[in-house]
Amino acid sequence: PEQVSNHPSCRVLKDESKVRLVKRSLALEGGRSLPVIIKQFRYPGLWRRLGFLFASSPAFGSMRGALLLQSNEIGTARPVAALEDRTWKNRGTSYYVAEEVKDSRSLSAFWRYALPELPPEERRLKKRLVLRKVADLFARLHSLGIYHRDLKGSNILIRGWDGDPCECFLIDVDGLRQRRRLGWSRRIKNLVQINCTLGRRLSQRDRIYFFRRYAESSLLPGERRKLLMRKIQALTWKAETRRMLRRVGSGNSSATGKVSVLFLVGGLPYGGIENLLLDLVAHLDRDRFEFRVINLSGSGALAKRFLQKSIDVVNLGFRLSTHRLDNTWRLRRLLKRIRPDVIFTCQFSANYLAAMGLPCKVITQVHNIKREPYWERRQADRLLGWIGTDRFVAVSRKVEEVLAAAVPASVGKTTLLYNALSLDRMRLPCGYSREAFRSKEGLDPNDFVIAAVGRLVYQKGFDILLEAFPEVIASVPAARLLIAGDGGMWGELKAIIERLSLAAKVRLLGYRDDIPSLLSASDLFVMPSRWEGFGIAALEALALGIPTIVTDTAPISELLTSGVNALVVPCDRRAIGQAIVDVAGDEAKRKLLAASGRSLLVQSTEMGAYARQMEALILQVSQKGV
Numbered sequence: 001p002e003q004v005s006n007h008p009s010c011r012v013l014k015d016e017s018k019v020r021l022v023k024r025s026l027a028l029e030g031g032r033s034l035p036v037i038i039k040q041f042r043y044p045g046l047w048r049r050l051g052f053l054f055a056s057s058p059a060f061g062s063m064r065g066a067l068l069l070q071s072n073e074i075g076t077a078r079p080v081a082a083l084e085d086r087t088w089k090n091r092g093t094s095y096y097v098a099e100e101v102k103d104s105r106s107l108s109a110f111w112r113y114a115l116p117e118l119p120p121e122e123r124r125l126k127k128r129l130v131l132r133k134v135a136d137l138f139a140r141l142h143s144l145g146i147y148h149r150d151l152k153g154s155n156i157l158i159r160g161w162d163g164d165p166c167e168c169f170l171i172d173v174d175g176l177r178q179r180r181r182l183g184w185s186r187r188i189k190n191l192v193q194i195n196c197t198l199g200r201r202l203s204q205r206d207r208i209y210f211f212r213r214y215a216e217s218s219l220l221p222g223e224r225r226k227l228l229m230r231k232i233q234a235l236t237w238k239a240e241t242r243r244m245l246r247r248v249g250s251g252n253s254s255a256t257g258k259v260s261v262l263f264l265v266g267g268l269p270y271g272g273i274e275n276l277l278l279d280l281v282a283h284l285d286r287d288r289f290e291f292r293v294i295n296l297s298g299s300g301a302l303a304k305r306f307l308q309k310s311i312d313v314v315n316l317g318f319r320l321s322t323h324r325l326d327n328t329w330r331l332r333r334l335l336k337r338i339r340p341d342v343i344f345t346c347q348f349s350a351n352y353l354a355a356m357g358l359p360c361k362v363i364t365q366v367h368n369i370k371r372e373p374y375w376e377r378r379q380a381d382r383l384l385g386w387i388g389t390d391r392f393v394a395v396s397r398k399v400e401e402v403l404a405a406a407v408p409a410s411v412g413k414t415t416l417l418y419n420a421l422s423l424d425r426m427r428l429p430c431g432y433s434r435e436a437f438r439s440k441e442g443l444d445p446n447d448f449v450i451a452a453v454g455r456l457v458y459q460k461g462f463d464i465l466l467e468a469f470p471e472v473i474a475s476v477p478a479a480r481l482l483i484a485g486d487g488g489m490w491g492e493l494k495a496i497i498e499r500l501s502l503a504a505k506v507r508l509l510g511y512r513d514d515i516p517s518l519l520s521a522s523d524l525f526v527m528p529s530r531w532e533g534f535g536i537a538a539l540e541a542l543a544l545g546i547p548t549i550v551t552d553t554a555p556i557s558e559l560l561t562s563g564v565n566a567l568v569v570p571c572d573r574r575a576i577g578q579a580i581v582d583v584a585g586d587e588a589k590r591k592l593l594a595a596s597g598r599s600l601l602v603q604s605t606e607m608g609a610y611a612r613q614m615e616a617l618i619l620q621v622s623q624k625g626v
Contacts, residue, residue, distance in 0.1 A: 010038075018042055023100065035100040036080055041174075042093055057084040058174040059094035065173030066098065072144055074137070075169040077101050077157075101157050101169050107134065108153035110161060111198060120486045120510045129166055130158060131210045137168045138190065139217030145182045149175035151190045153197040188231055195236045258290045259622050262340040262360075266347065267297040268313070270511060271455065272419075272536035273346055273367050274302050279422035282309050283611035289618070292338065296331070335360070341622045361621045365393040367533035369402045369555070370459070378406065385409040391621050395419050395534045396555030415617060418559065419534040420610030426516045426543045437521045447480045448584050451522035451546075453515060453537045454529070456487030456508075461528035461551070461571060463489070466496045466506065468577035473505055475581045484518060486511040519544050523590070524583055528576055529554050542566070542597035547590045549579050565596035 007024060014021040020040040025033040041058040056064075063082035070076065077098035084094035105114065110130065115123055134156065141148065148155070150172060157169040170176075191214070195207065202210070211232065215225040263281065268274050281291060292312045295303060306313045316330065335343070335358055343362045364384070372378045385392070385407035392407075392414040394400035403410050435445065443449060450472075454460040462483055472479050483493070483506070490508065497506050512518055519525060525541035527550045535556035541548045542565070550557055551571040562568035567583065569575040583590055 013037075034080075035102070036097050037077065037100055039096045039098075040093065041096070057082075057094035059084055059096040061174040061176075062096040062098075062172075065176030068146065068176060068178060069170060069173065072140075072146070074140065074146075075167055076173060077169060077171055096174070098171075101159060101171075104157040104159035104169065106154045107156040107158055108197060110158050111153065111202075114161070116511075120490050126161055127206065128209065130161055131206060132213055133158075133166050133168050134194070135210050135213035136217050137170075138194070139214050141170075142182050142187050142190070142218065145179045147177050147179065147182055147186050148173070148190065149177075151193050153194065156194075188228070188235065191228075191232050192235045192239060195232060196239050258288060259342065259618060260338070260340040261289055261291040261342045261344055261618060262335070262338060263291060263293045264343060264345040265293065265295060268293075268295050268302040268306070270302055270513075272534070275425070276419055276536060277346060278302065278305060278309070278311075279420070279425060279607050280611055280614060281306070281311050283422065283607050285615060288615070292340075294331075294334070332358075342618050344618070361390045361623075362388055363391045363393060363618065363621055364389045365395065366399050366403050367395050369396075369398050369531050369533060371402070371406065382407055382409070389413075391415060391617065393417050393617070397558055398555040399533050417610070417613060417617075419536055419539065420607045421536065421539045421543055422607040423543060426540060428516055428520060429514075432517060432520070434521050437517055441482075441521070443480060443521070444478075446478055448476055448478045448524070449522045450479060450481045450524045450526055450580065451484070451519055451541075452481070452526050452528070453484045453519075453540070454527070456483075456485050456489040456493060458489065459530055459532075460485075461530045462493055463496060464530075464571065464573050465526060465528040465576060466493060466500065466502065468573040468580070469502060469506065470500055471574075471577040472580050472584075473502075476584045479505065479580070479584065481506040482509055482518065482522070483507070484509040484512040484515065515540065516544060519546050522546055524549065524580065526576065526580065527551065527554060528571065530571055532556070538566070542600060545594040545598045547583055547593040548597055549576065549583065551576070559600065564592070565600045566593060 010022040010024040012020070012022050018041065020042065022038050022040075023035070024038065025035050028034055039059070039062070059082040063079050066076050066079040070078075077100070080097040080099060082094070082096050107130070115127060118126060137156075138151075148170065151170075155170065155172040157171060158166065159169065160166045191211070208229070211229050212225065215228060220228065261284075263277060265274065265277055277293070281293065284291065292314060293306055295313055295315045297316075303313050303315070314334070316334070339358075340360050343360055345362065345364045347365070347367055372381060386409040389409070390413070392403060392410045394403055394414050394416050395418060397416065400414055400416055403414060438445065438447070438449070452462060452465060454462070456462060465481070465483075469479075469481055481502075493508060497503055497508075509518075519541050523546075525538065525546045525548045527535055527538045527541075527548070529535065529551055530553060532554040535550060535554040538548050538550050538554065538556050548566040550560070550566055550568055552568050553571045557566075557568045560566045560568055567579050569579045583593070
């Protein structure tokens with residue numbers, strides 16, 4: 001076995017102190033080959049060796065577990081062999097050999113890599129399909145009294161998720177046990193395990209769907225279902241809190257002489273606030289500051305980009321709210337462990353009530369002009385502004401005015417600092433060709449391409465833009481509209497496109513990570529927002545020299561001169577449509593807007609200067625000198 005698992009043809013999948021996992025093909029009679037996974041268990045300790053005198057090895061436990069699953073028609077890797085070394089020298093070593101499950105990937109890998117690549121509507125359907133299959137698998141295991149002591153996302157394989165049927169396979173089955181009746185404590189433990197491993201990638205709605213499906217398959221009554229979900233949520237939070245506190249060390253600056261800054265953000269989706277935070281943290285002086293980013297919801301695909309730039313991200317993984325006491329308690333434990341000098345929060349939704357009474361300063365950056373709709377949250381914001389915040393940062397004058405009305409305590413301690421953009425993030429890929437990109441997107445060289453970027457939500461006003469587009473096409477037949485983004489209004493916008501017969505002229509692209517390339521291939525950028533805090537999407541278009549139209553409800557208009565570096569129009573269907581027609585028919589105006597808009601960015605909103613201003617503010621608030 002040692003020679004088989006160490007053969008040069010083996011590909012090592014995992015190599016840890018107690019477990020080694022390799023993949024290779026075994027030669028069979030007739031010139032055939034069998035791809036297998038070989039798992040080597042290594043327990044060299046004295047007590048383990050003595051234990052194997054009276055108990056079977058983990059390899060034989062894996063064989064029994066696989067045969068148990070097969071006898072109950074539950075998917076698993078087909079077992080081939082189990083071997084153990086009975087000599088005293090190697091008594092703790094055993095080998096389990098199983099066939100490879102072809103064309104499969106782990107549930108964790110599916111959620112992390114495969115799912116984000118799908119279009120939004122297909123992503124939603126596939127997500128529900130896989131959740132349904134996994135919930136049915138759990139319900140069947142538990143109804144048979146089968147308990148898997150390590151039921152996490154990496155131990156569940158998915159095959160056929162891109163077609164039909166979708167199959168689930170259990171692996172790592174050495175800890176499998178069957179009981180006459182499986183108690184609820186063990187069932188809940190399995191559900192908490194899967195919730196901990198997938199919870200950061202699942203929305204609250206997806207989790208509820210999963211647990212409801214499990215409860216239905218387990219024939220639980222309605223009241224029992226609610227108790228089950230509450231219990232699982234509470235135990236998940238406890239497990240995640242323990243894991244997070246073990247991982248996070250102290251961030252106190254007394255030993256290093258640096259200012260310790262903790263950035264709190266509600267989540268890390270691909271959005272303007274989150275991209276701004278990424279650019280800011282990447283530009284801070286690491287010789288003077290040490291920092292962490294705390295992702296309160298634990299969700300968001302942008303987290304991997306923070307890690308790529310060696311920025312430590314701690315995912316707490318609970319629901320966003322400024323008034324939930326369990327959230328406050330959990331965050332307070334973290335703050336006591338890290339002991340930062342300054343807490344920098346993005347919006348009030350980044351719950352920092354937990355900082356009260358701790359020896360740290362708080363800076364709150366406010367990004368939106370929308371009034372908080374819930375009374376209790378408005379009161380929580382007022383309380384935080386009165387006794388919890390040392391300095392406010394408003395991203396525009398309009399935000400400063402709205403903040404002063406909503407939180408009177410902010411008057412006199414608010415700093416105006418317009419948002420900025422990192423030019424590095426807007427660089428085009430090497431070898432980029434505008435013509436080639438347009439051809440790949442199915443656009444004709446003579447098309448007049450209009451781009452819009454943002455989350456598909458009511459705030460962004462894409463429905464207004466679509467309603468204006470028939471009038472645009474009547475005057476500019478070559479006009480094409482590309483809307484990049486994802487969100488809850490996808491279905492509603494699709495319905496508008498069908499109602500207005502715009503399918504040949506308008507495309508919803510879903511989430512795109514090549515926004516600079518998309519904008520550079522466009523002739524015009526439009527931001528039809530009903531409200532904004534600033535409008536970073538328009539800043540990105542200006543940076544690339546794309547003629548830009550923004551509504552006067554977007555505070556970025558405070559930096560613009562309409563007709564010089566952009567067109568600023570009312571948030572109205574006719575006004576937006578007429579502005580598009582005017583720009584499309586005047587090439588000289590487009591060239592003027594492109595040149596003036598790019599110079600505006602270089603002069604006033606470059607990320608390097610923005611980061612230096614923010615550093616000075618943090619030092620001033622921390623009372624460590626400017």
